[in-house]
Amino acid sequence: MIAQVLGEVSRWAIPFLFVLFLVAGWCRRVPVYEAFIQGAAEGFQIAVRIIPYLVAMFVAIKIFRVSGAMDIFARICAPLLGLIGAPPEVLPLAVMRPLSGSSALGLATELIHTHGPDTFIGRLASIMQGTTDTTFFVLTVYFGSVGIRRFRHAVPLGLMADLTGLFASLFICHLLF
Amino acid sequence: MLNLIWLFLILTGIVVAAFNGRIDLVTETFFSGANEGVKVCLDLIGLMTLWLGMLEVARQAGLIRILARLLRPFTVLFFPGVPSDHPALGAIIMNISANILGLGNAATPFGLKAMEELQKLNPRPDTATDAMCTFLAANTSCIVLVPATIVGVRVAAGSANAAEIVGPTLFATGLTMVVTLLADFCWRNFFRVRRRSAGR
Numbered sequence: 001m002i003a004q005v006l007g008e009v010s011r012w013a014i015p016f017l018f019v020l021f022l023v024a025g026w027c028r029r030v031p032v033y034e035a036f037i038q039g040a041a042e043g044f045q046i047a048v049r050i051i052p053y054l055v056a057m058f059v060a061i062k063i064f065r066v067s068g069a070m071d072i073f074a075r076i077c078a079p080l081l082g083l084i085g086a087p088p089e090v091l092p093l094a095v096m097r098p099l100s101g102s103s104a105l106g107l108a109t110e111l112i113h114t115h116g117p118d119t120f121i122g123r124l125a126s127i128m129q130g131t132t133d134t135t136f137f138v139l140t141v142y143f144g145s146v147g148i149r150r151f152r153h154a155v156p157l158g159l160m161a162d163l164t165g166l167f168a169s170l171f172i173c174h175l176l177f
Numbered sequence: 178m179l180n181l182i183w184l185f186l187i188l189t190g191i192v193v194a195a196f197n198g199r200i201d202l203v204t205e206t207f208f209s210g211a212n213e214g215v216k217v218c219l220d221l222i223g224l225m226t227l228w229l230g231m232l233e234v235a236r237q238a239g240l241i242r243i244l245a246r247l248l249r250p251f252t253v254l255f256f257p258g259v260p261s262d263h264p265a266l267g268a269i270i271m272n273i274s275a276n277i278l279g280l281g282n283a284a285t286p287f288g289l290k291a292m293e294e295l296q297k298l299n300p301r302p303d304t305a306t307d308a309m310c311t312f313l314a315a316n317t318s319c320i321v322l323v324p325a326t327i328v329g330v331r332v333a334a335g336s337a338n339a340a341e342i343v344g345p346t347l348f349a350t351g352l353t354m355v356v357t358l359l360a361d362f363c364w365r366n367f368f369r370v371r372r373r374s375a376g377r
Contacts, residue, residue: 039233
């Protein structure tokens, strides 16, 4: 039931926004076509400006994952996270989530299929995937797009958000399931 | 800090690959990784162009101003360095809204636009401002109301109750956002006090 409602919400959200923007613009006598072109003109430059940052991140994350270094790193962290009640199976996901959205989604999907969506691991993987964000992607791409080199406290804040998200997912999962 | 993390990822990757006797993987992975980075950017060009066009229509229609005025109590509290009628706030609000609704591919264009606007207020162009750090903290810790992707994955895996994770996700993201914004708030004020006393 809720799954259906959510599916409908995400199906309708973007068409709704487009209609809202365009009808509101038309009502306020905005030349909608000219306004769209005017705003859209910037899109290309902003997108192209982040290529170096994307390439740097993708290369580093991919070699870390493909070489097997991530599995070793996850295994080293396993006893630490075992202390707070995290099953070792979800560790690669916890390590990967801040680095790469698509890899993390792949790992979460694999966990859900292997262990079943209605098991503790399946639920935990689902909640972790929704809770933490691709912090490093966001940091490098957002700062990179405007040429910021000194990130100041954005890095520790982002990492703290990921850790808090991990703890919060574990806590609520242990509480409910 | 990012220098260290980047170096760590690449060097451990190469060392482990060499140790496993798969050193040929390194070259292959570097080239394919570089290609993937550019491909993500190519996908983004269309999205950026489309959403920035729509954003401009919404701005000229006055929708962004209405939204910014409604959320002013929050923006004044968390973005004291940004004038309350600045276009950066509109883009920030649209980015956060897209994140809340789980519209990942709409969030990035608004986020990059917000950074561009925030950069116009930056006196030192190579250093992040307080407002940028707050924005990134809010962005990465954002509340998620509609985790549509993962619910879809669960449906596909044959879950008896695919949406049961919506409430827990909302709780976990809400807690994360409160903790992160609180930390940012304390950090900001702590540093401001220290800088001021150092200046005396």
